[in-house]
Amino acid sequence: MRILFLSYWGLDDPLTISTVFPHLRILQQRSDVESILLVTIERNGGAPAFEPAFEAGKVVYAPLVSEPGRNVLITKTDDFLRFPKQLVTLASEHKSDFIVARGAPAGALAYLVWKQNKLPFYVESFEPHADYMLESGVWKRFDPRYLFQRYWERKQKELARGLMPVAENYRQQLIEEGVPAANIVTVPCSVDLQSFGFDEQLRAQTRARLNIGAEAPVGIYVGKFGDIYYDAEAFDLFRAAANTFGPDFVLIVLTPNPVAEVQAKLAAVGFTEKQVFVTKAPHAEVPGYLSAADFAFATIKPAECRRFCSPIKVGEYWAAGLPILLTAGVGDDSDIIQKEGGGAIFDLTRPDTVPAALQRIAEVLQQPDYRASIRCLAERYRSVERAREAYAQLLPSAG
Incomplete structure (x- = not known):
């Protein structure tokens, strides 16, 4: 298998290090995984060097670079117009069999890729991101970001080959909404138990x-x-x-x-x-x-x-x-x-x-x-x- 793994955060973001890297290690340990193309979204205008603190022989890296210094709504709009096209090209060059997207915003990009080439996708760390942002007061109900993200989350529920919500509470909610139970496995955010153990x-x-x-x-x-x-x-x-x-x-x-x-x-x-x-x-x-x-x-x-x-x-x-x-x-x-x-x-x-x-x-x-x-x-x-x-x-x- 050849996997395109999509993170919505930058390579050096603590969330990438703490949540994405452990999944890369798991996937590359599988004998049936030939290659993993890690794609991150970089918002500082540049591409960092991929120098992970773990053996990553099966992982290759390709950043998507967002244009910095602009209005956030303009930036996000541009991202969601450009990045799906770039992802289609990257997946084709890598010969990816499917996408694993980290989180619902990355899952939205995976869905937009699916619209173009029907590349199967999975979403791990799947959460109701649009509702998070609305209920926290970060987005308003008629904010285009909220409206689009909510729609894209609905499409992920319909079309993803598999969803990995981080809470059993949400797994039960997804089943009530009609997502097949066989397509959902709860995976709380994993932690490197050895690194974080008391010393x-x-x-x-x-x-x-x-x-x-x-x-x-x-x-x-x-x-x-x-x-x-x-x-x-x-x-x-x-x-x-x-x-x-x-x-x-x-x-x-x-x-x-x-x-x-x-x-x-x-x-x-x-x-x-x-x-x-x-x-x-x-x-x-x-x-x-x-x-x-x-x-x-x-x-x-x-x-x-x-x-x-x-x-x-x-x-x-x-x-x-x-x-x-x-x-x-x-x-x-x-x-x-x-x-x-x-x-x-x-x-x-x-x-x-x-x-x-x-x-x-x-x-x-x-x-x-x-x-x-x-x-x-x-x-x-x-x-x-x-x-x-x-x-x-x-x-x-x-x-």
Whole structure:
């Protein structure tokens, strides 16, 4: 088999590194896979060098370069006019048997390719992206991006050879909508369990480098502020955690948002410089910071469609053995926490749930084996083996 694997993110995007690369490793391990053409969308006007930190003998790379510096609507329109034609050419030159698209926006491009040449396609990490953006307030109901993406998602449901939603909640929804159950396999966002496992030595080294005491309680947040994530509310939550865990509490924030802007917001809610560390960390350095922490925040805005997501950060936190302070109604994860542990759930429409959730986190930290038990959740729900099994079930068999 010759596979064209399409990522909607750039090659160096942390999401490509954390979610696409593990799938490439799985696919190239199959004896019936001859070649994988990895295609990413680069939005900085250039093509990066493909230098993966894993053996990629079957993978070749071809970027699609988006024109930078223009109005976002013009850029997206141009992308969806140019890229399908380029993908048709790339698939023909590569002699691709089918496309595997990462996420519904990439799936939209795969559908547009199918319209031209009927090349079969699969969509992994399939989510209701249009509804995400609408319910988060990023897109409006009559935004052309919303209207087109919603239509393209409907076509993916009709025409894709296989869909891999990231939450069982969404698999059930797709079945109710009429998608054949045999064409759907749930694959939560996979995590490299080995890379993200708790490391006592890394913990000590990172804490020493950041001048954090060995016994200080440490919370960590990894990700953006705004859009589908809480912004001002997240900083209030950080403040509540500091009030719960006392003056020795330290907060680590790893974010692509401007560091000075985040530091100012932390200062505005009463944090001192010694209580916080804010940086934009390469993905390879994240495990060290997670090992240095004791618990984690996942402050995702609530919305109806959030039941269908699978935040990669939740899997990474669990792999490091960290209990998570998580918003209610997020994917399958909120239900897992309520039934099996692994953190605590809060709901800002019910203010009393915040101190209760923080108290629950404090209780978990008193358990001597809490990291090991939480790590089991990552092994059960976020292992790359889930993706391997899905590809075995959905992709054509050898011969």
